[in-house]
Amino acid sequence: MSGPDVNLVLRSTRVVTPEGTRPATVAVAGGTIDAVLPYDTEVPAGARLEDFGDDVLLPGLVDTHVHVNDPGRTEWEGFWTATRAAAAGGITTLLDMPLNSLPPTTTVENLRIKQQVAAPKAHVDTGFWGGALPSNVKDLRPLYEAGVFGFKCFLSPSGVEEFPELDQEQLARSLAEIAGFGGLLIVHAEDPHHLADAPQRPGPGTHPMSATASRPAxxxxxxxxxxxxxxxxxxxxxxxxxxxxxxxxxxxxxxxxxxxxxxxxxxxxxxxxxxxxxxxxxxxxxxxxxxxxxxxxxxxxxxxxxxxxxxxxxxxxxxxxxxxxxxxxxxxxxxxxxxxxxxxxxxxxxxxxxxxxxxxxxxxxxxxxxxxxxxxxxxxxxxxxxxxxxxxxxxxxxxxxxxxxxxxxxxxxxxxxxxxxxxxxxxxxxxxxx
Known part of the structure; x- marks a missing residue:
């Protein structure tokens, strides 16, 4: 068994590995996977064994697009419930989107607030996206250096007042700034003029054209x-x-x-x-x-x-x-x-x-x-x-x-x-x- 600090051993006849699914034993030390070993490896003294039989044992999933809305709109969702639900579904890491919380993740100060709120509530690893707004180009590099994984922006209204959209000129400025430090920007790229012409209500629900009517092609x-x-x-x-x-x-x-x-x-x-x-x-x-x-x-x-x-x-x-x-x-x-x-x-x-x-x-x-x-x-x-x-x-x-x-x-x-x-x-x- 690898490492003297192994305190948990997970075993299954179906462990998903880069080489395929096979019987294996997973050694865990201090909450971190230490090694993936043959199925019949001896369990060290003092370590707890969890044998899952034929149940599949696989690496935790990563969800890179989660709106936790905490703090500020926890009646929608919060870190306590979001991360518990993620863990129940096999997701061990999630990245929180920058909008719908109050405040949004658009400055280092706001990022720290979200981190402090998440810390006592999180049941899985949690990271954060930053937001690119018309007024925060100067905050993008400090946010990146403070640990956000990337940035998100909208070209049409986001649906919340505190996260306004970028026009073409503002988008160009944000892109230039983010490119300067090798960051990533993801964009809701819908054309606002076409969306303004979209039907506000779909057609009759029984009509075969209703789905087409619900969106502007x-x-x-x-x-x-x-x-x-x-x-x-x-x-x-x-x-x-x-x-x-x-x-x-x-x-x-x-x-x-x-x-x-x-x-x-x-x-x-x-x-x-x-x-x-x-x-x-x-x-x-x-x-x-x-x-x-x-x-x-x-x-x-x-x-x-x-x-x-x-x-x-x-x-x-x-x-x-x-x-x-x-x-x-x-x-x-x-x-x-x-x-x-x-x-x-x-x-x-x-x-x-x-x-x-x-x-x-x-x-x-x-x-x-x-x-x-x-x-x-x-x-x-x-x-x-x-x-x-x-x-x-x-x-x-x-x-x-x-x-x-x-x-x-x-x-x-x-x-x-x-x-x-x-x-x-x-x-x-x-x-x-x-």
Missing amino acids: PSGTAGAGRFARPLLGAFLVAAAVDLTGLLAGLDTVHLVAKPLLMPLLAAYAAVRGGPRPLIAALLFGWGGDVFLLADNDLAFLLGMGSFAVGHVCYLTLFGRGQARTRASLAAGIAYAVVLAVFLVLIWSDLPAELRVPVAGYSLLLTAMAWRAGVLGRYAAAGGALFLLSDALIATGIAEWPRLPAPDFWVMLTYIAAQLLLALGVLRVGRGGRP
């Missing part, structure tokens, strides 16, 4: 978010060019502009943090756009199929919408009546080989338009306009009388539909703000 991805407005602007410019080309009878302009629309809108939705089914629906819409540029029945069927997959993506996204069941039921009945009347009127005028595909597609499209209402007025209007746009296409196939510049009206309603559907989804994701 751009808060940690502001770099990508800065492209949102240019992408939306590019989409609107491409839409205006396409519609102008249709009014002017410039087919080449339409052939160039139309395929750009949905990729730009999908990219806008992506940088806004839109859900994957939305982006997929827009890209399948792009597939339909491309197929429909060819004027033949096969291309029409392929385009209709691509749009149909997009509608399935929308339906997946809309979910059950339990919060608006009554309103949706009334809208659903109205949509069903409109669909039935439209199909009855147009049926005999459709080419025979397209009747069943058009009927099936129309049913799926109507279901999408109805369910879009669960996400509010924007999405509801988008669903209705999508139905109108495709009805205009169907009347052309049936060779019904059409409005002047019919392709213009088809594209206008289609572009507005996809834009409103996207904004409706993103509006829910931002807690009601488009």
